[in-house]
Amino acid sequence: MNIKINRDTLLKPLSSVTSIVERRHTLPILSNLLLEAKDEKIVLTATDLEMQISLALQTPVGGELSTTISAKKLLDICRSLPENAEITMATAESRIQVKTGKSRFNLQTLPAADYPVMTKATGTTYTVVSIDQKSLKRLFKQVEFAMAQQDIRYYLNGLLFEVNGNRLNVVGTDGHRLSFTSTELAQTYEKQELILPRKTVIELIKLLDDSEEEVTIEIASGQVNFSFGDIKLISKVIDGKFPDYTRVIPVGHKNSFNVDRMTILLAMQRASILSNEKYRGIRMVLGSDSLRLISTNSEQEEAEEELEIAYGGDSLDIGFNVTYMIDVLNNVNCDTVTFSFADANSSCLVTVADDETYKYVVMPMRI
Amino acid sequence: MSLIKLLPDQLISQIAAGEVVERPASALKELMENSLDAGSADIAVTLGQGGVKLLRVTDDGNGIPHGDLTLALTRHATSKIASLDDLESVASLGFRGEALASIASISRTSITSRHAEASHAWRIAADGGLLGDASPAALDRGTIVEVQDIYFNTPARRKFLKTEQTEFGHCEEAFRRIALSRPDVGFMLQHNGRALMRLAPGAAKRRFTEVLGPDFSAEAFELDESAGGLRLWGMAAKPTFSRSARDTQYVYVNGRFVRDKLISHAIRQAYQDVLHHDRHPAFALFLELDPTLVDVNVHPSKTEVRFREGQAVHRFIFHALHKALATPVGLPANGLVPPPVAAPAISYSSGIPAGQPYPRQQGSFDLRANEAPGFYQTLFGGLPREAVDTSSPLVSSGINQPDMQATLAPPQASSGLSPEQATQEYPLGFALAQLHGVYVLAQNALGLIVVDMHAAHERIMYERLKNALDGDSVPMQPLLLPVSFNADRFEVATVQEQLSTPEGQQTLHQLGFEIVQLSPSTLAVRAIPAMLQDADAVALARDVLRDLREYGGSRVLTERRNELLATMACHAAVRANRILSIQEMNALLRDMEATERSGQCNHGRPTWFQATMADLDKMFMRGK
Numbered sequence: 001m002n003i004k005i006n007r008d009t010l011l012k013p014l015s016s017v018t019s020i021v022e023r024r025h026t027l028p029i030l031s032n033l034l035l036e037a038k039d040e041k042i043v044l045t046a047t048d049l050e051m052q053i054s055l056a057l058q059t060p061v062g063g064e065l066s067t068t069i070s071a072k073k074l075l076d077i078c079r080s081l082p083e084n085a086e087i088t089m090a091t092a093e094s095r096i097q098v099k100t101g102k103s104r105f106n107l108q109t110l111p112a113a114d115y116p117v118m119t120k121a122t123g124t125t126y127t128v129v130s131i132d133q134k135s136l137k138r139l140f141k142q143v144e145f146a147m148a149q150q151d152i153r154y155y156l157n158g159l160l161f162e163v164n165g166n167r168l169n170v171v172g173t174d175g176h177r178l179s180f181t182s183t184e185l186a187q188t189y190e191k192q193e194l195i196l197p198r199k200t201v202i203e204l205i206k207l208l209d210d211s212e213e214e215v216t217i218e219i220a221s222g223q224v225n226f227s228f229g230d231i232k233l234i235s236k237v238i239d240g241k242f243p244d245y246t247r248v249i250p251v252g253h254k255n256s257f258n259v260d261r262m263t264i265l266l267a268m269q270r271a272s273i274l275s276n277e278k279y280r281g282i283r284m285v286l287g288s289d290s291l292r293l294i295s296t297n298s299e300q301e302e303a304e305e306e307l308e309i310a311y312g313g314d315s316l317d318i319g320f321n322v323t324y325m326i327d328v329l330n331n332v333n334c335d336t337v338t339f340s341f342a343d344a345n346s347s348c349l350v351t352v353a354d355d356e357t358y359k360y361v362v363m364p365m366r367i
Numbered sequence: 368m369s370l371i372k373l374l375p376d377q378l379i380s381q382i383a384a385g386e387v388v389e390r391p392a393s394a395l396k397e398l399m400e401n402s403l404d405a406g407s408a409d410i411a412v413t414l415g416q417g418g419v420k421l422l423r424v425t426d427d428g429n430g431i432p433h434g435d436l437t438l439a440l441t442r443h444a445t446s447k448i449a450s451l452d453d454l455e456s457v458a459s460l461g462f463r464g465e466a467l468a469s470i471a472s473i474s475r476t477s478i479t480s481r482h483a484e485a486s487h488a489w490r491i492a493a494d495g496g497l498l499g500d501a502s503p504a505a506l507d508r509g510t511i512v513e514v515q516d517i518y519f520n521t522p523a524r525r526k527f528l529k530t531e532q533t534e535f536g537h538c539e540e541a542f543r544r545i546a547l548s549r550p551d552v553g554f555m556l557q558h559n560g561r562a563l564m565r566l567a568p569g570a571a572k573r574r575f576t577e578v579l580g581p582d583f584s585a586e587a588f589e590l591d592e593s594a595g596g597l598r599l600w601g602m603a604a605k606p607t608f609s610r611s612a613r614d615t616q617y618v619y620v621n622g623r624f625v626r627d628k629l630i631s632h633a634i635r636q637a638y639q640d641v642l643h644h645d646r647h648p649a650f651a652l653f654l655e656l657d658p659t660l661v662d663v664n665v666h667p668s669k670t671e672v673r674f675r676e677g678q679a680v681h682r683f684i685f686h687a688l689h690k691a692l693a694t695p696v697g698l699p700a701n702g703l704v705p706p707p708v709a710a711p712a713i714s715y716s717s718g719i720p721a722g723q724p725y726p727r728q729q730g731s732f733d734l735r736a737n738e739a740p741g742f743y744q745t746l747f748g749g750l751p752r753e754a755v756d757t758s759s760p761l762v763s764s765g766i767n768q769p770d771m772q773a774t775l776a777p778p779q780a781s782s783g784l785s786p787e788q789a790t791q792e793y794p795l796g797f798a799l800a801q802l803h804g805v806y807v808l809a810q811n812a813l814g815l816i817v818v819d820m821h822a823a824h825e826r827i828m829y830e831r832l833k834n835a836l837d838g839d840s841v842p843m844q845p846l847l848l849p850v851s852f853n854a855d856r857f858e859v860a861t862v863q864e865q866l867s868t869p870e871g872q873q874t875l876h877q878l879g880f881e882i883v884q885l886s887p888s889t890l891a892v893r894a895i896p897a898m899l900q901d902a903d904a905v906a907l908a909r910d911v912l913r914d915l916r917e918y919g920g921s922r923v924l925t926e927r928r929n930e931l932l933a934t935m936a937c938h939a940a941v942r943a944n945r946i947l948s949i950q951e952m953n954a955l956l957r958d959m960e961a962t963e964r965s966g967q968c969n970h971g972r973p974t975w976f977q978a979t980m981a982d983l984d985k986m987f988m989r990g991k
Contacts, residue, residue: 152903153850175848176900243848278931279897281842298835321844321897347847365897366843 002090003037003061007081007100010042013055013230014078017046018071020053020203032068034115035089037061045117046071051200051235052118053207066112067091074098077105118234121220127192129163129217133228135183136215137208138333139170140201142181142358145327147198148174155240159201162193163219171245177324177362178248181355192219195238207231249359253340253349255313257291261337261352264291265329267305271295272322274303281367282322286341287315295322318344319367325350328360377496380442380465380472381521386667387469390528391418391517392537393668394474397466398512399545402426403552404447404459407509408568411555412542417534419517427509430482436491436501439478442468456658460623463667467512472496473524474517480510495520539563543578544624547617547651550574575602575651579615583608583649588694592687596660597680599687601652605966606638606692607973609646617651621658626670629918630654633681636922637688640929641964643971654684678919693963795960795975798952804944807952814979820947820955821940822968827958829936829969833929841879841924842897849883851891852905854912861916862890874915878924882908898928933969 017033025031034045042061045054077098081087085100091109098105140159148156151174160171166189169182196204204226208215215228226233268282275282275295285292289312293305318341328350329337336353350360374382388394395418402410405428415421431439438444445464448454454462470476471493481488488506492499518525528534535558542564546554550571556564566577576584586608591600604615618630638648662673674680795818796811807818854862862882865871875882879896892904899907907923914921941947947955959965959974968974984990 152905173848175846175850175904176844178847248847276842278935279842279844279900281897298832319842321900345845361847363845363847366845366894367897 001063001065002088003042003063003065004086004088005037005042005059005061007078007085007087008083009057009059010087011078013044013057014071014075016207016231017044017053017055018075019206020048020051020199021046021071022048023072029068029110029114029116031070031072032110032115033071033074034068034112034117035065036112037063037065045115047116047118048199049116049118050197051203051233053203054232056230056232065089065091067096067109068112068115069096069107069109073107120218120225120234121223124220127163127189127219129168129185129187129189129219130214131168131183131185131217132212133208133215134210134212137205137210139168139181139183140205140208142331143170143172143179144201144205145331146172146174146177146179146360147201149198151175155195155238155242158195158197158238160193160242160245161196161224162191163189164191164193165189171242173243173245173248176321177328177360178245179328180245180249180357180359180361182357193242194219194224195240195242196224197235197238200233200235204233207233248347249361250340250342250347250349253342253346255286255311255316255342256338256340257286257309257311257313258336258338258353259291259307259309261329261332261335264307264337265326267293267307268322268326268329271303271305272326274301275322279365280322281319281365282325283317283319283367285317286311286313288312313341314343316341316344318348319365320348320362321365324362328362332358332360376442377472380468380496383442383465383667384469384473384521385524387466388473388517389668390537391422391534392541394418394466394470394514394517395422395424395538396541396545397461397470398422398424398514399542400460401466401512402428402510403545403549404461405429405510407552409553409555411557412538413557414535414538415559417531417558418538419528419531419534420515422514422517422538423511425509425511430485430488430508430510431478431480432482433485433489433501436478436480436489437498440467440471440476440491440493440498444468454664457663458621458658460669462664465667468496470514470517471498473521474519475515477513478510479504479506479513481506481508483508544617547574547578548619548622548624548653572602579649579651583615587649588691590687590691592683592690594683594687595679596657597683598655599652599684600655601650603650603652603688603691604648606641606646606648606971607967608649609642609971610649611646613647615649615651616647619651619653620661620663620672621655622653623663623669623672625672627672629674629677629681630684632918633684634688637685637692639922639926640969641692641967641971646971652684652688654680656680681918682920793957793960795956798949798956801947801952804946807947807955809952809956811977813977814981814983816975816977818956818959818975819968819972820952821943822972823955823959823965823974825933825936825940826965826968826974827955827962828939829929829933830962830964832932832936836928836932841877843876843879843881843894844897844900845881845894846892846904849891849893850904851885851889852908853888854890854909856888857916858890858909858912859884859888861912865915874920878911878921880908880911880924882912896924896928898931899924902927936969 021031021033030048036043036045040058040060042057042059043054044057045052078087081100081103088099090097090099094109096107096109098107143159147159151157153175156174160169162169162171163185166185166187167182168185169180171178171180173179208228213228215226218225218227222237222239224235224237226235271282271293272280272295274297276297281295283294285294289308289310291307291309291311293307294302296302332352334352334354338351338353340349340351344364347361347363350362352358387397395412399410399412402424405426407426407428409427411425413421413423413425435446443464445462447459447462447464448457467476472495475492475494477490477492479488479490488504489501490504491501518528539556542554542556546564546566550573551568553568554564554566555562566574572584572589575587583604584602587602587604589602592598616631618625618627618634620627620630634648634650634652642648660675662675663669665671665673794811796809796816799808799810801807801820802817805820807820809816809818862884865875866884879894881892881894883891883893885891890908892908895902895904895907907927910923911921914923966974
């Protein structure tokens, strides 16, 4: 059993698939990827048992092959081979020989039959949602930074993915701040919600590109499948109840102002230099037509930034974790942002000018 | 026919003996306490076969009048209290009036006693609680209580006795505890005819040394703190003298040995910052307070007490000990009192600072200086110039470089201080060199000091971070999504208690916490300290509530914060293999002298040690 393939054809798909393979495993086969070549088609599959990516390449391979091979090593080999090298792979017993020109690599394999392939859940009804790659990627990027990381409230370590009527809502929160975004769908659906694991979201952002090409999302119980281009991604979902985000998003905050995103971002970044390095507190002092950002650290050093804004609301002195503010300013893609407040103890709402669906809520800090 | 009968007196005593006389050692404790309560100045204890065969306590106290002898062996008879008021303010060690009766009911006991005003002594014997008649006896003063064959009539109990060695060990420990508590009383211990300990009355410190060993008192510091009617005194070992077991821990409340959860928690917390978590501190501490503020009538063996103001006691002990532990190096509390040094202020031409009494190295010949620069330059060619110049003693002592005087002589020493002043003010002395990029070598009046530079710097950074934060209020981070959890009844009750008073609410707020009750069994955390925002809010809340309930205050959050700061300090501190110049090393030593707890790193390891000239002389067999 042997196949021939061009190094450049293989490299990019290989690296996309390999990124979900965990470095350390108790189960050796999980550090391998499944390689199946048949009928002028080669399919690469990798899994970490929570999610699986398979990528089908239409390319003449001149043979058949079905085996598993160390993903990391194969990728490293392909990466370091010269461009356009023709790779021949041939299996013999439990080994595979990867050969090109005068380079030969003999690698160990494990039987393809042992590979824990995730299959589509059978017997359940699917909801099929379509959206273009570019929009989906944008949605994820707007909220992904607010996800929790290894929180014991496991349901926060992912994004809420909610189909409701003709809206698709995506929400991320870590308990301190929350990011919400939404888009319109072509069809109308019954209400469906699931929590996408953090790793799946991050992989999807990497895999999706900025094209108008369609992504087909199949939602089943306990599983969700994304298909786009050559890629099929199957992921388990987090079994849990996501907090009710509608109760958290405030309405009717009357003290608000608009400000240029880059101006306030840079000012915040400067002020953050002298904020306490552990809890990163910064005070926003609002007066008539002025906003002052003040930070002090444990050595009693102080930074103050003053911004001219159009503001006629109440005078306010409110503290925040500056990281949460910098995060949102870095991740929204527009020129003007709006900050709205009620009082110094209530949450702050950040919205953007050119996307009225986007909302970011952050709790103040009592410094 | 009635099923319920009154038990005979002797049986009642035997039942009570189960609690009071757990083993011979507890009988010994009761007898010695009786002697102390009788105002004795000299107590001798004679044991036979680990106290099982024979237990004799001889004292020179007040004695028992002839008429009271029979009563002494009767249950609930005592001379120590007479009314409930007496009980509430009891100052004697015993008061229940059941020890002697219990002991007598399970052994062959005899009491020989001469009351101060009696013309001769009387003796009374009891055999398993059966009293004999008093008969005249010979004794010049005091009382002898002799207990033989403990448990001879209760075979079930006898089976629980351990080997002679073990029982003797327990007796010795009981003896130790009592001997420690009364340095003003002389004690003697004999076992199987051999005198093992003879303690003359004297100062407390001497008694500590005799009972706990010279190692303990060499490594321990004395403390004596009082505030608001509370006094804590005694000796506690420095963290470097930590133990792997809790064997050297003696706490006395009003002279009574106790094992109290509240007190040990306070002590543990005071040591928390300087002790590795699986090491145990060693101490002998005495808490004195108004007897009405403490209830000792909790358990017959009286090793448990209850404080009216547990919270205040906890706080007081913590602060007293914490303060004592924080004393920076060089102050007398650390045992580093420089002895009067007869240091002739010789001026060495080779650049030895005037403040240092011992010559660093022998003066050098000109010959060596001539060839040195080129020679050493090649030898240390790989090192940066500064390192060669200042951190190598070889070079620095040998070469007559013009700038050497300035580099080596610490600025302080050259500014007109006398040698004595310099040592008083700079107990860690002045840096000589760096050893393999890990240790700083310094000399002071006593000899050589070796400093672990990373450990020392880590502690300095840590204390600095803590001080910077201690003054501030705790910033609170309200949660966007409050975390609710199922709480047990105690937790809910604690929250209710806290929220019912303004002070309670204040306490929670100062900790940076906001907790509310959602339902009879659910609590919600609405805000946590901003510093700990990535921590598990529920676990944190539970720990805080438990501490609030048991000790009235919580240091859980401070401890957690300190853990974070310790990590930061560790990263910020200089690492091994960083070459330091002499000035940097001197600055480090000065910082250590000014920093609290600088004797240990954040993990409880020592940061420096002293090798005195005497130690070094001994090693080289000089002056013998």
